[in-house]
Amino acid sequence: MRIFYIWSMFMLLIHISCNASTKQNNEVALTEKPHKILTTKTDPNTSNIQVALLLDTSNSMDGLIEQAKAQLWEIVNELSYAKCGHNKIRLQISLYEYGNDGLPSKEGYIRQVLPFSDDLDEISKELFGLTTNGGNEYCGKVIATSINQLDWKKSNDDLKLIFIAGNEPFTQGPTNYKDAATDALEKGITINTIFCGNFRQGIDTMWKHGADLTYGEYSAIDHNHQTVHIATPYDDIILQLNNQLNDTYIYYGSRGAQKRSMQMEQDQNAKSYSPANAVSRTISKSSGFYKNKSWDLIDAAEDEEFEIDKIAEEQLPIELQDKSTAELKKHIAKKSAKRKEIQQKIQELNKKRVEYIKTNSKKNDTSLETALLNAIKSQGKKKSFSWED
Structure with missing residues (x-):
C-alpha cells in the first residue's frame, strides 16, 4: 500500500507539472500572438x-x-x-x-x-x-x-x-x-x-x-x-495626361498583367458616367492614396527592402526580360521621374479645376x-x- 501511495503521488505531481507547463505554453502563445500583430501593423508615423x-x-x-x-x-x-x-x-x-x-x-x-x-x-x-x-x-x-x-x-x-x-x-x-x-x-x-x-x-x-x-x-x-459632373476647361488636358501616366506603369509578378488590365477597366468604368468622372479618377491616380506596390515596379521600388533581382524574368513584361539588374533599375528610375512629373502637372491643373467647379456649381x-x-x-x-x- 505504501508503494502504491508513493507511486500515486508521483503520478499526480507529473500531471500537475504537465498541466502547468501546458498552461504556461498556452499563456505564452496567447500573449505572443497579439504582440506580433501589434508590432507589425502599428506605424507611429x-x-x-x-x-x-x-x-x-x-x-x-x-x-x-x-x-x-x-x-x-x-x-x-x-x-x-x-x-x-x-x-x-x-x-x-x-x-x-x-x-x-x-x-x-x-x-x-x-x-x-x-x-x-x-x-x-x-x-x-x-x-x-x-x-x-x-x-x-x-x-x-x-x-x-x-x-x-x-x-x-x-x-x-x-x-x-x-x-x-x-x-x-x-x-x-x-x-x-x-x-x-x-x-x-x-x-x-x-x-x-x-x-x-x-x-x-x-x-x-x-x-x-x-x-x-x-x-x-x-x-x-x-x-x-x-450625379451632375461639371465639365471644366482643364478636363481634356488632364485626360491626355492620364494616358501618359498609364504609360509609366510596369507590371510584375504572377498577377501583374491582370492588375494592369484592371487599372484600364476602371478607367473605362469611370468614363462610362462622363468624361468629368474620368477626370476625377485621374486626379485620384495622381494622389498619394493611389499606390500599387503589389504589381507595379515603380511603386514597389519605393521600398528600401525591395530587390528587383529577386523578381523572376518570366514575371516581367517580355520587353524587359533580357535586361540586367542595372538596366532594370535605370529603366525604373526613368519611369518614376516621368510619373512624378506627370502627377505634378495633374495636381496643378486640378487646383484650377476645383476653383472652376466651385464657381460654376450649385451646392x-x-x-x-x-x-x-x-x-x-x-x-x-x-x-x-x-x-x-
Whole structure:
C-alpha cells in the first residue's frame, strides 16, 4: 500500500507539472500572438482613416449604388487632402452589401464584398460589380458583422468610421442595433447613418438614433438624384495626361498583367458616367492614396527592402526580360521621374479645376458624397485631422 501511495503521488505531481507547463505554453502563445500583430501593423508615423461602407442593395436602392459608383473618385480626392501633423495618411475602405435576397439567408442577407483595402482599383471594381435584388434589410446585423470581421486599428487616434445607407426601419433583423452601437463605441468606431428618403421618416425609423449612440452623424439623401459632373476647361488636358501616366506603369509578378488590365477597366468604368468622372479618377491616380506596390515596379521600388533581382524574368513584361539588374533599375528610375512629373502637372491643373467647379456649381446637400465627406471631416477634426480649403 505504501508503494502504491508513493507511486500515486508521483503520478499526480507529473500531471500537475504537465498541466502547468501546458498552461504556461498556452499563456505564452496567447500573449505572443497579439504582440506580433501589434508590432507589425502599428506605424507611429501613419495616421489611418478606415471607412466601412455598408450599402443596401435591395431593389429600391439602384440609385444609391449608382451614386456610389459615380462619386467614388471625388470622395477619394477630397480625402487625399487630409493632414494629421507630419504623419502620412493611409486610407482603407471596406465594402459590405446587405438586404439583397440573392445573399445567403443564414448570413442575414449580408456579404463582405471587400475587407479593408487601399487598392483603389479593387474597390472600384467591386463597387461596379454590385447589383440589386429583393430585400430583407438588417441594419444591426450588418453593423455587428462589420465590427467583428474587419481588422480595425487599435489606436484611438485613428479615424474609424462606419457608414450605413438604406431606407428600411433601422430596427429590423435579429441583432439589436443598440447592442451593435455599444460594441462600436467600446472599440472607438463611429457609426454614421444615411437614410435614403425623407429626413423626418429616417428619424421616425430610428436611423438618427443609430448614429446618436456613437456620436455619429445622421443624414437623409435623395438617392435617386442623378450625379451632375461639371465639365471644366482643364478636363481634356488632364485626360491626355492620364494616358501618359498609364504609360509609366510596369507590371510584375504572377498577377501583374491582370492588375494592369484592371487599372484600364476602371478607367473605362469611370468614363462610362462622363468624361468629368474620368477626370476625377485621374486626379485620384495622381494622389498619394493611389499606390500599387503589389504589381507595379515603380511603386514597389519605393521600398528600401525591395530587390528587383529577386523578381523572376518570366514575371516581367517580355520587353524587359533580357535586361540586367542595372538596366532594370535605370529603366525604373526613368519611369518614376516621368510619373512624378506627370502627377505634378495633374495636381496643378486640378487646383484650377476645383476653383472652376466651385464657381460654376450649385451646392447639393442631398448626395451620398456630401453626407460622407461632411461626416468624415467633422469627426476627423476631433482626432487632429484637418483638410485644406
